[in-house]
Amino acid sequence: MPSILIDIEKGVAKITLNRPETFNSFNREMALLLQKTLDDCAINDEVRAIILTGNGKAFCAGQDLNEVTSPELNPGFRKILEEHYNPIVERIRLIEKPIIAAINGVAAGAGANIALACDIVVATEAASFIQAFSKIGLIPDSAGTFFLPRLIGFQKASALMMLGDKVSAKEAEQLGMLYKVFAAETFEEEVLKLASKVAQMPTKALGLTKRLLNKSMVNNLDEQLAMESDLQIEAAESDDYAEGVNAFIEKRKPEFKGK
Numbered sequence: 001m002p003s004i005l006i007d008i009e010k011g012v013a014k015i016t017l018n019r020p021e022t023f024n025s026f027n028r029e030m031a032l033l034l035q036k037t038l039d040d041c042a043i044n045d046e047v048r049a050i051i052l053t054g055n056g057k058a059f060c061a062g063q064d065l066n067e068v069t070s071p072e073l074n075p076g077f078r079k080i081l082e083e084h085y086n087p088i089v090e091r092i093r094l095i096e097k098p099i100i101a102a103i104n105g106v107a108a109g110a111g112a113n114i115a116l117a118c119d120i121v122v123a124t125e126a127a128s129f130i131q132a133f134s135k136i137g138l139i140p141d142s143a144g145t146f147f148l149p150r151l152i153g154f155q156k157a158s159a160l161m162m163l164g165d166k167v168s169a170k171e172a173e174q175l176g177m178l179y180k181v182f183a184a185e186t187f188e189e190e191v192l193k194l195a196s197k198v199a200q201m202p203t204k205a206l207g208l209t210k211r212l213l214n215k216s217m218v219n220n221l222d223e224q225l226a227m228e229s230d231l232q233i234e235a236a237e238s239d240d241y242a243e244g245v246n247a248f249i250e251k252r253k254p255e256f257k258g259k
Contacts (some may be wrong), residue, residue, distance in 0.1 A: 003030035011048040011199035013041045020056030025064040031084035038091040049199035053102035062109025085142040096207025102191040103127040113144035121178035123169040124187040131161045202240035203258030
């Protein structure tokens with residue numbers, strides 16, 4: 001079986017990490033295949049929303065330690081970061097389509113931080129998040145030190161990263177790490193419902209919103225206001241804006257095309 005599964009239906013691309021026997025931990029093959037799959041989704045006009053989830057009991061346990069401890073297979077940490085995880089996070093942020101992380105189980109190490117880089121994070125009640133790096137003498141990577149403090153605050157992020165505490169889905173929701181928690185029995189249905197809703201929204205405007213959120217991490221107020229002005233003009237020239245205004249005036253539901 002391939003280490004990445006992809007299914008596209010009604011504007012939604014569902015990408016599934018598929019190494020359940022290792023709790024979907026990353027090896028080089030899966031990391032490179034995920035990058036290619038994200039690239040394909042980025043240029044496919046049929047894809048207007050992306051779900052990233054895992055097969056089996058885990059979302060992703062981070063790095064496959066069997067790979068890094070193998071003299072024959074170990075690519076080395078610089079290659080793992082610069083060719084595996086960093087490009088994945090960059091793709092998640094630069095693809096101007098909404099990406100939903102559907103956390104079906106444990107998300108640990110790089111798996112947790114890749115999830116936090118997504119636009120919308122939802123989880124099943126049984127899911128958990130672990131900054132597991134300190135337990136084996138490593139530092140958080142995959143942009144965890146960038147996103148987690150911004151999501152939950154410096155002090156809490158520092159403690160979770162240093163102590164390696166497990167955070168339940170409910171606690172993660174309360175901390176602001178994720179959007180919503182769903183019951184296990186309705187999880188897949190709720191995720192698909194959310195993705196379908198997003199896929200029917202004005203994709204162009206959502207992509208521009210994502211671009212603004214990315215720049216808000218580094219812009220000052222004046223720079224952000226100027227960028228909002230420029231991108232609002234771009235959004236106002238879209239077909240979706242014209243459709244949205246016409247639908248409002250005509251008192252009907254808009255039919256956005258993502259253009």
